[in-house]
Amino acid sequence: MxxxxxxxxxxxxxxxxxxxxxxxxxxxxxxxxxxxxxxxxxxxxxxxxxxxxxxxxxxxxxxxxxxxxxxxxxxxxxxxxxxxxxxxxxxxxxxxxxxxxxxxxxxxxxxxxxxxxxxxxxxxxxxxxxxxGLTVVPPIRETRVSGGGATAGLPELVGESMVMQDLGMMIRLVAPRTATVLIEGETGTGKEVVAKAVHRMSARALKSFTVLNCAAIPESLLEAELFGHTRGAFTGAVQSRTGRIEAAHGGTLFLDEIGEMPLGLQAKMLRFLECGELQRVGDNEVMRVDVRVIAATHQMLEKRADEGTFRLDLYHRLAVFPLTVPALRERAEDIPALVEFFLDAMGKDAPRKRISARAIEMLVEYAWPGNVRELMHVLERGAILAGDRQVIDEADIRIRRRR
CATH class of the missing domain: 3.40.50.2300 (Response regulator)
Structure with a gap:
Protein backbone atom coordinates (compact mmCIF):
# COMPACT_ATOMS: atom_id res chain seq x y z
CA MET A 1 0.00 0.00 0.00
CA GLY A 133 -19.80 24.32 3.75
CA LEU A 134 -20.03 20.69 2.71
CA THR A 135 -19.08 19.21 -0.64
CA VAL A 136 -21.18 16.08 -0.92
CA VAL A 137 -20.96 13.24 -3.41
CA PRO A 138 -24.57 12.97 -4.67
CA PRO A 139 -26.39 9.67 -5.22
CA ILE A 140 -25.15 8.09 -8.43
CA ARG A 141 -27.12 8.11 -11.65
CA GLU A 142 -24.66 6.14 -13.74
CA THR A 143 -22.05 3.59 -12.70
CA ARG A 144 -18.98 2.21 -14.40
CA VAL A 145 -17.17 -0.67 -12.77
CA SER A 146 -14.09 -2.61 -13.72
CA GLY A 147 -11.58 -5.08 -12.47
CA GLY A 148 -10.46 -8.57 -13.36
CA GLY A 149 -11.90 -10.36 -16.35
CA ALA A 150 -15.44 -10.34 -14.97
CA THR A 151 -17.90 -7.55 -14.41
CA ALA A 152 -17.41 -6.49 -10.79
CA GLY A 153 -19.66 -8.46 -8.45
CA LEU A 154 -20.92 -10.61 -11.33
CA PRO A 155 -18.45 -13.42 -12.04
CA GLU A 156 -20.89 -14.87 -14.58
CA LEU A 157 -20.34 -11.89 -16.91
CA VAL A 158 -16.84 -11.94 -18.36
CA GLY A 159 -15.55 -8.70 -19.83
CA GLU A 160 -14.63 -5.13 -18.98
CA SER A 161 -16.15 -3.38 -22.01
CA MET A 162 -18.48 -0.47 -21.38
CA VAL A 163 -21.51 -2.35 -22.70
CA MET A 164 -20.88 -5.19 -20.24
CA GLN A 165 -20.38 -2.78 -17.36
CA ASP A 166 -23.69 -1.13 -18.26
CA LEU A 167 -25.37 -4.55 -18.36
CA GLY A 168 -23.89 -5.42 -14.97
CA MET A 169 -25.18 -2.19 -13.47
CA MET A 170 -28.69 -2.87 -14.79
CA ILE A 171 -28.63 -6.41 -13.39
CA ARG A 172 -27.64 -5.17 -9.96
CA LEU A 173 -30.40 -2.57 -10.01
CA VAL A 174 -33.24 -4.91 -10.99
CA ALA A 175 -32.17 -8.11 -9.21
CA PRO A 176 -33.42 -7.20 -5.70
CA ARG A 177 -36.83 -6.22 -7.05
CA THR A 178 -39.74 -8.41 -8.15
CA ALA A 179 -40.18 -6.86 -11.60
CA THR A 180 -40.51 -9.13 -14.62
CA VAL A 181 -37.40 -9.01 -16.80
CA LEU A 182 -37.18 -9.49 -20.57
CA ILE A 183 -33.69 -10.36 -21.82
CA GLU A 184 -33.12 -9.63 -25.49
CA GLY A 185 -30.11 -10.56 -27.59
CA GLU A 186 -28.86 -12.62 -30.48
CA THR A 187 -28.52 -16.39 -30.27
CA GLY A 188 -25.43 -17.41 -28.36
CA THR A 189 -24.91 -14.18 -26.42
CA GLY A 190 -25.54 -15.74 -23.01
CA LYS A 191 -29.09 -14.74 -22.11
CA GLU A 192 -29.50 -17.64 -19.67
CA VAL A 193 -26.27 -16.61 -17.96
CA VAL A 194 -27.76 -13.14 -17.44
CA ALA A 195 -30.99 -14.64 -16.10
CA LYS A 196 -29.04 -16.73 -13.58
CA ALA A 197 -27.14 -13.62 -12.47
CA VAL A 198 -30.43 -11.79 -11.82
CA HIS A 199 -31.69 -14.78 -9.83
CA ARG A 200 -28.46 -15.16 -7.84
CA MET A 201 -28.50 -11.52 -6.74
CA SER A 202 -32.19 -11.55 -5.81
CA ALA A 203 -33.90 -12.38 -2.55
CA ARG A 204 -34.92 -15.67 -4.22
CA ALA A 205 -31.34 -16.85 -4.65
CA LEU A 206 -31.75 -19.79 -2.27
CA LYS A 207 -34.90 -20.98 -4.07
CA SER A 208 -35.17 -22.81 -7.39
CA PHE A 209 -34.18 -21.45 -10.80
CA THR A 210 -36.48 -23.30 -13.20
CA VAL A 211 -35.85 -23.23 -16.95
CA LEU A 212 -38.26 -23.88 -19.81
CA ASN A 213 -37.28 -23.49 -23.46
CA CYS A 214 -40.52 -22.65 -25.27
CA ALA A 215 -39.01 -23.67 -28.62
CA ALA A 216 -37.95 -27.13 -27.47
CA ILE A 217 -41.38 -28.51 -26.54
CA PRO A 218 -44.16 -29.35 -29.03
CA GLU A 219 -47.03 -26.86 -29.01
CA SER A 220 -49.51 -29.55 -27.97
CA LEU A 221 -47.54 -30.28 -24.78
CA LEU A 222 -46.31 -26.82 -23.85
CA GLU A 223 -49.37 -25.80 -21.81
CA ALA A 224 -49.22 -28.95 -19.69
CA GLU A 225 -45.47 -28.48 -19.26
CA LEU A 226 -46.00 -24.94 -18.00
CA PHE A 227 -49.13 -25.30 -15.89
CA GLY A 228 -49.08 -29.02 -15.07
CA HIS A 229 -51.92 -31.49 -15.62
CA THR A 230 -54.14 -33.94 -13.82
CA ARG A 231 -54.37 -37.66 -14.46
CA GLY A 232 -56.44 -38.35 -17.59
CA ALA A 233 -56.42 -34.71 -18.75
CA PHE A 234 -55.33 -35.88 -22.21
CA THR A 235 -54.20 -39.05 -23.97
CA GLY A 236 -51.03 -40.29 -22.30
CA ALA A 237 -51.57 -38.40 -19.03
CA VAL A 238 -51.40 -41.51 -16.86
CA GLN A 239 -50.65 -39.53 -13.71
CA SER A 240 -50.85 -35.96 -12.45
CA ARG A 241 -47.81 -33.79 -12.98
CA THR A 242 -46.57 -30.52 -11.50
CA GLY A 243 -45.88 -27.83 -14.10
CA ARG A 244 -42.79 -25.67 -14.34
CA ILE A 245 -44.57 -22.62 -12.93
CA GLU A 246 -45.69 -24.46 -9.82
CA ALA A 247 -42.27 -26.07 -9.45
CA ALA A 248 -40.69 -22.61 -9.39
CA HIS A 249 -42.81 -21.45 -6.41
CA GLY A 250 -40.76 -19.07 -4.29
CA GLY A 251 -38.05 -18.86 -6.94
CA THR A 252 -37.53 -17.79 -10.53
CA LEU A 253 -38.98 -19.17 -13.77
CA PHE A 254 -36.83 -18.56 -16.84
CA LEU A 255 -38.79 -18.79 -20.10
CA ASP A 256 -36.25 -19.03 -22.91
CA GLU A 257 -37.36 -18.24 -26.49
CA ILE A 258 -40.63 -16.76 -25.27
CA GLY A 259 -41.30 -15.60 -28.85
CA GLU A 260 -42.06 -19.22 -29.79
CA MET A 261 -44.98 -19.46 -27.37
CA PRO A 262 -48.29 -20.06 -29.25
CA LEU A 263 -50.80 -17.18 -29.25
CA GLY A 264 -53.43 -19.19 -27.37
CA LEU A 265 -51.03 -19.98 -24.56
CA GLN A 266 -49.83 -16.38 -24.45
CA ALA A 267 -53.25 -15.32 -23.15
CA LYS A 268 -53.01 -17.80 -20.27
CA MET A 269 -49.46 -16.70 -19.52
CA LEU A 270 -50.61 -13.08 -19.40
CA ARG A 271 -53.33 -13.95 -16.90
CA PHE A 272 -50.84 -15.73 -14.68
CA LEU A 273 -48.47 -12.76 -14.74
CA GLU A 274 -51.29 -10.41 -13.82
CA CYS A 275 -52.85 -12.37 -10.96
CA GLY A 276 -50.33 -15.06 -9.95
CA GLU A 277 -52.96 -17.81 -10.34
CA LEU A 278 -52.86 -20.98 -12.42
CA GLN A 279 -54.94 -24.03 -13.21
CA ARG A 280 -53.51 -27.39 -14.10
CA VAL A 281 -54.78 -28.79 -17.39
CA GLY A 282 -57.89 -30.84 -16.64
CA ASP A 283 -58.38 -29.31 -13.17
CA ASN A 284 -60.95 -26.76 -11.99
CA GLU A 285 -58.99 -25.80 -8.88
CA VAL A 286 -57.15 -22.48 -8.97
CA MET A 287 -53.89 -22.16 -7.06
CA ARG A 288 -51.74 -19.16 -6.26
CA VAL A 289 -47.98 -19.30 -6.65
CA ASP A 290 -45.19 -16.84 -5.96
CA VAL A 291 -42.88 -16.86 -8.97
CA ARG A 292 -40.67 -14.24 -10.58
CA VAL A 293 -40.63 -14.58 -14.36
CA ILE A 294 -37.61 -13.80 -16.50
CA ALA A 295 -38.11 -14.26 -20.24
CA ALA A 296 -35.61 -14.24 -23.09
CA THR A 297 -35.81 -13.93 -26.85
CA HIS A 298 -33.62 -13.37 -29.89
CA GLN A 299 -36.62 -11.98 -31.78
CA MET A 300 -37.94 -8.41 -31.92
CA LEU A 301 -41.14 -9.01 -29.98
CA GLU A 302 -42.45 -5.48 -30.41
CA LYS A 303 -42.22 -5.90 -34.19
CA ARG A 304 -43.90 -9.30 -33.97
CA ALA A 305 -46.67 -7.71 -31.91
CA ASP A 306 -47.23 -5.17 -34.68
CA GLU A 307 -47.49 -8.08 -37.11
CA GLY A 308 -50.04 -9.84 -34.89
CA THR A 309 -47.89 -12.88 -34.10
CA PHE A 310 -47.20 -11.92 -30.48
CA ARG A 311 -49.58 -10.31 -28.00
CA LEU A 312 -48.72 -6.67 -27.41
CA ASP A 313 -50.15 -6.74 -23.88
CA LEU A 314 -47.96 -9.73 -23.01
CA TYR A 315 -44.92 -7.99 -24.48
CA HIS A 316 -45.51 -4.95 -22.27
CA ARG A 317 -46.09 -7.18 -19.23
CA LEU A 318 -42.83 -9.04 -19.84
CA ALA A 319 -40.76 -5.97 -20.69
CA VAL A 320 -41.23 -4.21 -17.36
CA PHE A 321 -37.44 -4.11 -17.18
CA PRO A 322 -35.74 -5.04 -20.48
CA LEU A 323 -32.09 -6.08 -20.60
CA THR A 324 -30.12 -6.28 -23.84
CA VAL A 325 -27.16 -8.66 -24.05
CA PRO A 326 -24.64 -7.25 -26.57
CA ALA A 327 -23.40 -9.29 -29.50
CA LEU A 328 -19.76 -10.37 -29.26
CA ARG A 329 -18.79 -8.22 -32.26
CA GLU A 330 -19.93 -5.19 -30.23
CA ARG A 331 -17.43 -5.95 -27.47
CA ALA A 332 -14.42 -7.40 -29.25
CA GLU A 333 -12.15 -6.02 -26.50
CA ASP A 334 -13.60 -8.70 -24.18
CA ILE A 335 -12.46 -11.60 -26.37
CA PRO A 336 -9.03 -12.11 -24.70
CA ALA A 337 -10.69 -12.32 -21.27
CA LEU A 338 -13.33 -14.70 -22.60
CA VAL A 339 -10.63 -16.88 -24.15
CA GLU A 340 -8.80 -17.16 -20.81
CA PHE A 341 -12.10 -17.92 -19.08
CA PHE A 342 -12.89 -20.78 -21.45
CA LEU A 343 -9.32 -22.13 -21.38
CA ASP A 344 -9.47 -22.18 -17.58
CA ALA A 345 -12.77 -24.08 -17.73
CA MET A 346 -11.37 -26.62 -20.19
CA GLY A 347 -8.27 -26.94 -18.02
CA LYS A 348 -10.32 -28.53 -15.26
CA ASP A 349 -10.70 -31.76 -17.24
CA ALA A 350 -7.45 -31.74 -19.22
CA PRO A 351 -4.03 -30.05 -19.13
CA ARG A 352 -4.61 -26.31 -19.38
CA LYS A 353 -3.61 -24.94 -22.78
CA ARG A 354 -2.41 -21.49 -23.78
CA ILE A 355 -3.08 -19.59 -26.99
CA SER A 356 -0.68 -17.78 -29.30
CA ALA A 357 -0.77 -14.03 -29.91
CA ARG A 358 -1.59 -14.50 -33.59
CA ALA A 359 -4.47 -16.83 -32.75
CA ILE A 360 -5.87 -14.18 -30.41
CA GLU A 361 -5.61 -11.61 -33.20
CA MET A 362 -7.61 -13.88 -35.49
CA LEU A 363 -10.31 -14.26 -32.86
CA VAL A 364 -10.54 -10.50 -32.26
CA GLU A 365 -10.79 -9.78 -36.01
CA TYR A 366 -13.63 -12.27 -36.58
CA ALA A 367 -17.30 -11.12 -36.67
CA TRP A 368 -18.72 -14.01 -34.52
CA PRO A 369 -22.22 -14.55 -35.92
CA GLY A 370 -22.68 -17.26 -33.29
CA ASN A 371 -21.44 -14.97 -30.51
CA VAL A 372 -19.94 -16.29 -27.26
CA ARG A 373 -21.23 -19.81 -27.82
CA GLU A 374 -19.40 -19.98 -31.16
CA LEU A 375 -16.19 -18.71 -29.52
CA MET A 376 -16.39 -21.45 -26.92
CA HIS A 377 -16.85 -24.13 -29.61
CA VAL A 378 -13.98 -22.74 -31.71
CA LEU A 379 -11.67 -22.93 -28.68
CA GLU A 380 -12.80 -26.46 -27.84
CA ARG A 381 -12.08 -27.53 -31.41
CA GLY A 382 -8.74 -25.71 -31.34
CA ALA A 383 -7.71 -27.50 -28.16
CA ILE A 384 -8.51 -30.86 -29.76
CA LEU A 385 -6.61 -29.99 -32.95
CA ALA A 386 -3.60 -28.87 -30.90
CA GLY A 387 -3.28 -32.42 -29.59
CA ASP A 388 -0.34 -32.78 -27.22
CA ARG A 389 0.90 -29.26 -27.90
CA GLN A 390 0.44 -26.87 -25.00
CA VAL A 391 -0.25 -23.86 -27.22
CA ILE A 392 -3.24 -23.39 -29.52
CA ASP A 393 -1.87 -21.60 -32.58
CA GLU A 394 -3.23 -20.00 -35.74
CA ALA A 395 -3.56 -23.30 -37.60
CA ASP A 396 -5.87 -24.66 -34.89
CA ILE A 397 -8.37 -21.82 -35.18
CA ARG A 398 -10.93 -22.88 -37.79
CA ILE A 399 -12.98 -19.80 -38.62
CA ARG A 400 -13.71 -17.70 -41.67
CA ARG A 401 -10.95 -15.11 -41.99
CA ARG A 402 -13.14 -12.34 -43.39
CA ARG A 403 -15.69 -10.16 -41.59
Missing part, protein backbone atom coordinates in the same frame (compact mmCIF):
# COMPACT_ATOMS: atom_id res chain seq x y z
CA UNK A 2 1.32 3.45 -0.85
CA UNK A 3 1.94 5.84 2.02
CA UNK A 4 -0.49 8.35 0.55
CA UNK A 5 -3.50 6.01 0.62
CA UNK A 6 -5.60 4.48 3.34
CA UNK A 7 -7.05 0.98 3.58
CA UNK A 8 -9.80 1.78 1.10
CA UNK A 9 -7.39 3.20 -1.44
CA UNK A 10 -8.49 6.82 -1.04
CA UNK A 11 -5.81 9.51 -1.10
CA UNK A 12 -4.80 11.78 1.74
CA UNK A 13 -6.54 9.88 4.55
CA UNK A 14 -10.04 10.40 3.09
CA UNK A 15 -12.21 7.33 3.65
CA UNK A 16 -15.52 6.48 2.09
CA UNK A 17 -18.76 5.32 3.70
CA UNK A 18 -22.02 4.40 2.00
CA UNK A 19 -25.23 5.29 3.83
CA UNK A 20 -28.19 3.16 2.73
CA UNK A 21 -31.56 4.37 3.92
CA UNK A 22 -34.89 5.45 2.46
CA UNK A 23 -35.03 8.16 5.15
CA UNK A 24 -33.52 11.26 3.50
CA UNK A 25 -33.50 13.12 6.83
CA UNK A 26 -31.44 10.39 8.46
CA UNK A 27 -29.04 10.33 5.52
CA UNK A 28 -28.64 14.11 5.74
CA UNK A 29 -27.86 14.05 9.47
CA UNK A 30 -25.35 11.24 9.03
CA UNK A 31 -23.76 13.08 6.13
CA UNK A 32 -23.19 16.19 8.27
CA UNK A 33 -21.66 14.24 11.12
CA UNK A 34 -19.48 11.98 8.98
CA UNK A 35 -18.23 14.74 6.72
CA UNK A 36 -17.12 16.63 9.83
CA UNK A 37 -15.04 13.56 10.68
CA UNK A 38 -13.39 13.61 7.21
CA UNK A 39 -15.43 10.77 5.72
CA UNK A 40 -16.53 10.96 2.10
CA UNK A 41 -20.23 10.11 2.14
CA UNK A 42 -22.16 8.40 -0.65
CA UNK A 43 -25.89 8.07 -0.25
CA UNK A 44 -28.23 5.32 -1.42
CA UNK A 45 -32.00 5.21 -1.18
CA UNK A 46 -32.14 1.40 -1.15
CA UNK A 47 -30.17 -1.82 -1.43
CA UNK A 48 -29.73 -1.86 -5.22
CA UNK A 49 -28.34 1.67 -5.32
CA UNK A 50 -26.07 0.90 -2.35
CA UNK A 51 -24.60 -2.11 -4.20
CA UNK A 52 -23.87 0.09 -7.21
CA UNK A 53 -22.28 2.73 -4.97
CA UNK A 54 -20.04 0.12 -3.36
CA UNK A 55 -19.01 -1.26 -6.74
CA UNK A 56 -17.89 2.21 -7.75
CA UNK A 57 -16.39 3.54 -4.52
CA UNK A 58 -15.09 0.41 -2.71
CA UNK A 59 -15.93 1.95 0.69
CA UNK A 60 -14.43 1.22 4.06
CA UNK A 61 -17.83 1.03 5.71
CA UNK A 62 -21.56 0.74 5.06
CA UNK A 63 -24.26 2.12 7.34
CA UNK A 64 -27.58 0.48 6.53
CA UNK A 65 -31.07 1.14 7.80
CA UNK A 66 -33.07 -1.64 9.40
CA UNK A 67 -35.62 -1.37 6.56
CA UNK A 68 -34.91 -0.91 2.86
CA UNK A 69 -37.59 -0.35 0.21
CA UNK A 70 -36.28 -2.87 -2.31
CA UNK A 71 -34.58 -5.66 -0.36
CA UNK A 72 -35.02 -7.38 2.97
CA UNK A 73 -32.31 -6.06 5.30
CA UNK A 74 -30.96 -9.46 6.31
CA UNK A 75 -30.73 -10.62 2.70
CA UNK A 76 -29.01 -7.37 1.72
CA UNK A 77 -26.50 -7.80 4.54
CA UNK A 78 -25.74 -11.31 3.32
CA UNK A 79 -25.10 -10.07 -0.22
CA UNK A 80 -22.76 -7.38 1.12
CA UNK A 81 -20.90 -9.91 3.23
CA UNK A 82 -20.33 -12.22 0.25
CA UNK A 83 -19.46 -9.54 -2.32
CA UNK A 84 -17.65 -6.97 -0.16
CA UNK A 85 -16.07 -8.91 2.73
CA UNK A 86 -13.65 -6.05 3.60
CA UNK A 87 -16.48 -3.56 4.35
CA UNK A 88 -17.38 -2.75 7.97
CA UNK A 89 -21.17 -3.21 8.02
CA UNK A 90 -23.16 -1.39 10.71
CA UNK A 91 -26.87 -0.89 11.13
CA UNK A 92 -28.12 2.57 12.02
CA UNK A 93 -28.95 1.38 15.54
CA UNK A 94 -25.21 0.80 16.04
CA UNK A 95 -25.32 -2.99 15.84
CA UNK A 96 -22.59 -4.65 13.79
CA UNK A 97 -23.40 -7.56 11.50
CA UNK A 98 -21.81 -10.72 12.95
CA UNK A 99 -18.73 -12.16 11.33
CA UNK A 100 -17.63 -9.00 9.56
CA UNK A 101 -14.47 -6.93 9.65
CA UNK A 102 -14.07 -3.97 12.00
CA UNK A 103 -12.92 -0.65 10.62
CA UNK A 104 -10.10 0.93 12.65
CA UNK A 105 -12.34 4.01 12.70
CA UNK A 106 -15.52 2.27 13.84
CA UNK A 107 -15.70 4.55 16.88
CA UNK A 108 -16.09 7.52 14.51
CA UNK A 109 -18.94 5.73 12.77
CA UNK A 110 -20.67 4.96 16.07
CA UNK A 111 -20.24 8.58 17.16
CA UNK A 112 -21.86 9.78 13.91
CA UNK A 113 -24.75 7.37 14.41
CA UNK A 114 -25.33 8.58 17.98
CA UNK A 115 -25.15 12.20 16.87
CA UNK A 116 -27.60 11.60 14.01
CA UNK A 117 -30.06 9.91 16.34
CA UNK A 118 -29.75 12.66 18.94
CA UNK A 119 -30.22 15.44 16.39
CA UNK A 120 -33.54 14.12 15.08
CA UNK A 121 -36.03 16.18 13.08
CA UNK A 122 -36.10 16.91 9.36
CA UNK A 123 -33.02 18.74 8.08
CA UNK A 124 -33.05 20.16 4.59
CA UNK A 125 -30.07 19.35 2.37
CA UNK A 126 -29.55 22.95 1.26
CA UNK A 127 -29.55 24.32 4.81
CA UNK A 128 -27.03 21.72 5.91
CA UNK A 129 -24.65 22.37 3.05
CA UNK A 130 -24.83 26.14 3.51
CA UNK A 131 -24.31 25.89 7.27
CA UNK A 132 -21.37 23.49 7.11
Missing amino acids: NAGTNASGAPGGVRTVVVASADSSLRARLRVSLTGLRWQVREANGGAEAMAQMDMARPEALLMDTWLPDLEAGEFAGLVRSMFPAVDLLRVDGAAEPGGVRSPRRNELLHALREARDTGGVVERVELEEAH
